[in-house]
Amino acid sequence: MADIINLLPDNIANQIAAGEVIQRPASAVKELLENAVDAGATEIQLIIRDAGKELVQVIDNGEGMSETDARMCFERHATSKIKTIDDLFEIRTMGFRGEALASIAAVAQVELKTRQRGEALGSYIEIDNSVVRRQEPCQTAEGTSFAMKNLFFNVPARRNFLKSNAAEMRHIVDEFIRVAMAFPQLQFSFTSNGQQVFYLEKGSLKQRVVAILGQHYNARLVAVKESTDYLNVHGFVGKPETAKKTRGDQFFFVNNRFIKSPYLHHAIMSAFAEMIPADSFPLYVLFIDLDPAHVDINVHPTKQEIKFDDEKILYAFVQSAVKHALAQFNVTPTLDFSLDPGIQQLDAVNKPFTSREQQRSTGGSLYKTFTQAHQAHVIDKSSSNLQHWKDVYEIGRSGAAARNGTETPPSPDNAPASHPTTASVIDERWQEAATDQKVPVQVHQQYILSQIKSGFILIDQQAAHERILYERYQRALQEKPMPTQQSLFPQTLQLLPADAALVSEMLPDLQTLGYDMEPFGNHTFVVRGTPADIQTGNEQASIEGLLEQFKHFSAELKISKREQLVRSMARNNAIPAGKVLSPREMQNMIDELFACSMPNVSPGGKYTYISFKLADMARMFEKGA
Incomplete structure (x- = not known):
């Protein structure tokens, strides 16, 4: 053969x-x-x-x-x-x-x-x-x-x-x-x-980080520097307030080679534990220097994934170095007495503390309250003139009662034996709702309670509004562009190069969705108007938030760019939990939600409402009896 x-x-x-x-x-x-x-x-x-x-x-x-x-x-x-x-x-x-x-x-x-x-x-x-x-x-x-x-x-x-x-x-x-x-x-x-x-330009690492990531990081970086015989770690981490919902500002370098390491990223996240939200990512630019014999960089064609001979030591050291840097940032604020030279001329600084002044200080009641047990709450009646305070209080109380046309309330000694507890106080909006049982009620500025024939429903206001906006934006892209609210003064938006490229790619769809903006050169855009349902004066925050959400969806979901954009806008512009709504606003939201083609879930798959039936509630109360 x-x-x-x-x-x-x-x-x-x-x-x-x-x-x-x-x-x-x-x-x-x-x-x-x-x-x-x-x-x-x-x-x-x-x-x-x-x-x-x-x-x-x-x-x-x-x-x-x-x-x-x-x-x-x-x-x-x-x-x-x-x-x-x-x-x-x-x-x-x-x-x-x-x-x-x-x-x-x-x-x-x-x-x-x-x-x-x-x-x-x-x-x-x-x-x-x-x-x-x-x-x-x-x-x-x-x-x-x-x-x-x-x-x-x-x-x-x-x-x-x-x-x-x-x-x-x-x-x-x-x-x-x-x-x-x-x-x-x-x-x-x-x-x-x-x-x-x-x-x-050539410069220090901090200058390079700020030049690339933006000048607003200049005062928000914490230096990290730890050295041992085995390895060195140096660089910068961002203060907790710089954490974002998306990745992008995370850089690990081993012997000056950029790498991706979920394992070491976890070490950074654990160092930031309880300082930033669990779904946020801190900024860091960290350089690890160690003997190349401890590293295998030839395990991937792009050389961005490498192996270490002892990952546990590296994990613990990186975590410790970042924790130490953050502890110094939190515990040791900067004090600069040179800002006020006059403080050095005060008597308390210049004059000696004589024995006579020591006796006078230690003999006072104030000193005793700090040095003797159970004295912090004690008031020295001999040195205080408190007898007139009761008269002042009584005069002020009677004067206020006279202005209000009411009698002076009973003194504590004559007060009734029982007082209403906080739990028995009814919220005013519930009282208003009692007159018309169909008026929706907001619960903890997060949920909307509305009565239906078979019981009631509890609506998540943020998820519901996200569904409403999502379908509104989808219709705008398919049928009729959304109206634009023109700004009185156009804003100039300066973006990082990568974000500017992203906005350029989305620009036609953004314009259809109500953004009146155009490139202005050098990663800058002029924003002349925003969708009508966005508050005026919030243009920059709106677009920055939209970019964050877009990058989040890009990382998490394999969906089209247009779908990512619509979901991002819906989530970014939805009413957040904690916003107080009027009865009219709540009713409008309910009406719009049930006019949607899929009212029961948000674009991300979260329930928008849960229904409670009278029969189910009756069984629940019977079980408790």
């Missing part, structure tokens, strides 16, 4: 490897930025066109490559970082497996310009589909410029699986942030379609 096992051709093998390494433009961004860092660059530029589908270019001022290295770097498993098997256990660089550039060249058109420091000429190489088209000397700046054009041009099926430009842009921003956050000592810039997205 003929042999049937054959070696794969290089171009096919490279495309298979590319399927693991290069899944989308952001994958190439990550690999190219890490190569630039490994090359010793101090200035790194990222240039994007058409969300990376047309162009991803990284320019650095690193050490560059020779003519031979420039050609060899595109071969499979060609690397300058591994020479012996022992090197695999001492990896301190970002890239090391030598498959990134070969994978990129297999699915894109590549242009490489590079020149070593001190050399007169550099090298130019042009490759597509793993085939070298041109290689020649060229004039170029010191360092390397790597341009990846027309990703997946030779694999149309893979290109069809790419998401919208806004979605791909969000992934690119995420990868850029992860590398830029890890190396604050380097300068990074990021340009997309000719517009600057980021320009990050």
